[in-house]
Amino acid sequence: MSMRADELMRATIKILTDGAELESGSAATHVERALDKLMDLQQVVQExxxxxxxxxxxxxxxxxxxxxxxxxxxLTMYVFHCFNYAGRGRLDGFEEACHRRSAVQLLNDEYAPWSELFIPDDLEVIEEIDELLEEASDDAPPVPEPGIPGWVPDTHWWWRAPKRQDMTEEERAERIDYDSNDGL
Incomplete structure (x- = not known):
């Protein structure tokens, strides 16, 4: 086992153990950090x-x-945040929604079926996230190829869904740097 993989695995278990032992509140930040580690680990495992x-x-x-x-x-909070980013997919939320959606898909593909990990409401929200990403794809700023994780398979269609792949860097920046007060 490579040292990098071993370190990522230990860090992931530590983060999730700490989250599980919280007295109250949500382990949302722990889960987010752990899923980021799992995505890093997926890249290492592929290599x-x-x-x-x-x-x-x-x-x-x-x-x-x-x-x-x-x-x-x-996990519920992670999916909820992904939904919020997907709702802002035409502007500044698309890339982060893709990142989170791939993390959720990674759980299903490599760890356990969603039905074992998520409550039914979360499963419905995941479907809604896919719909939002598809709807946003007409105008979403494309994710530059170097921004797409190397381990992501073609089944993670959302990364390459934006139809305006020819969007200039200036147009892309205008959408991403959108301020909700710009229209006021």
Whole structure:
């Protein structure tokens, strides 16, 4: 196992364990940090395959920790924030919505079916996120190719969904730097 993968796996477990042990409130920031680590780990694993046994044990730990009450609430908040970013997809929210949507998809593809990790309301919100991203794709600022994680498969269609791939950097910046007070 590569040192980088081992470090990412240990950090992820530590973050999720800390989130699970919170006395009250949500582990939203813990879940967000852990999912970022899982995305980094996915890139490392793609470049340097890991021992199937070690990785299977790690995945089992991640799933168990995500199922705790605090981390479960954190997952709900993560999906809610993704929904909010997707709602701003024509402006400054598209890239962050894609990032979060890929993290959620990674859980389903590599760790456990969504039905084991998310409450039914979250599953409906994930469907709504996809609809919002599709609707925004007509005008969304495209994500530059270097901004798309290298491990992302073609099934993560949202990254390349913007129809205006020819948008100039100036147009893209105007949309991303949008201020809700600009129209006032």
């Amino acid at each position: 340097t395959p890991q021992s199937p046994e070690d990785f299977a044990y790690f995945k089992k730990q991640v799933v168990q920790l995500l199922k705790t009450d605090q981390n479960g609430h954190g």
